[in-house]
Amino acid sequence: xxxxxxxxxxxxxxxxxxxxxxxxxxxxxxxxxxxxxxxxxxxxxxxxxxxxxxxxxxxxxxxxxxxxxxxxxxxxxxxxxxxxxxxxxxxxxxxxxxxxxxxxxxxxx
Amino acid sequence: xxxxxxxxxxxxxxxxxxxxxxxxxxxxxxxxxxxxxxxxxxxxxxxxxxxxxxxxxxxxxxxxxxxxxxxxxxxxxxxxxxxxxxxxxxxxxxxxxxxxxxxxxxxxxx
Numbered sequence: 001x002x003x004x005x006x007x008x009x010x011x012x013x014x015x016x017x018x019x020x021x022x023x024x025x026x027x028x029x030x031x032x033x034x035x036x037x038x039x040x041x042x043x044x045x046x047x048x049x050x051x052x053x054x055x056x057x058x059x060x061x062x063x064x065x066x067x068x069x070x071x072x073x074x075x076x077x078x079x080x081x082x083x084x085x086x087x088x089x090x091x092x093x094x095x096x097x098x099x100x101x102x103x104x105x106x107x108x109x
Numbered sequence: 110x111x112x113x114x115x116x117x118x119x120x121x122x123x124x125x126x127x128x129x130x131x132x133x134x135x136x137x138x139x140x141x142x143x144x145x146x147x148x149x150x151x152x153x154x155x156x157x158x159x160x161x162x163x164x165x166x167x168x169x170x171x172x173x174x175x176x177x178x179x180x181x182x183x184x185x186x187x188x189x190x191x192x193x194x195x196x197x198x199x200x201x202x203x204x205x206x207x208x209x210x211x212x213x214x215x216x217x218x219x
Binding site: 031032034041042043044045046049087089091095096097098099100101102 | 140142144149150151152154157165167197199201206207208209210211212213
């Protein structure tokens, strides 16, 4: 089982739709969790940290479920500019961030 | 503004040559990382450093080395480049758990 797994998609949604991505992780000792956004051929950029209480930043909501070992990202009112690949990342003590392979989102008009 | 830079941005080299990719950050972050990204594999950790003179192997460290002589720089060396090392290489830095990435180096080994 991979350490961090994501559904690769692609997720194809119309503008204005709500879309959710899940990411599962295998190491129960994982400490910190993040969502990154990556545009084609560019570097990943930090989108959100994920806190156990859940956190929201505008149209984006991230949640952590430690019992089931997954994190989620919800995007409301999708925009064309949200089209990108979304990477989840999990920090494991003593190492570094371990990334999932990413989920591709395509928002169409 | 503080930033993280990588050079060169594109590099073509021949099999067997030694190649060094530069990474420089001006945030004064203690932690620095090297990843490679390939289709079907995502981002994979090569080496990382938690401070000057500290280096650690990641998931795919064979054929690569790093050294950390100051806070700002973590150069990545391919000792003898192989075609399997054709990839996009990202450097990242951070002070705690978060990481911030450089623009990447696209390396082609022919």
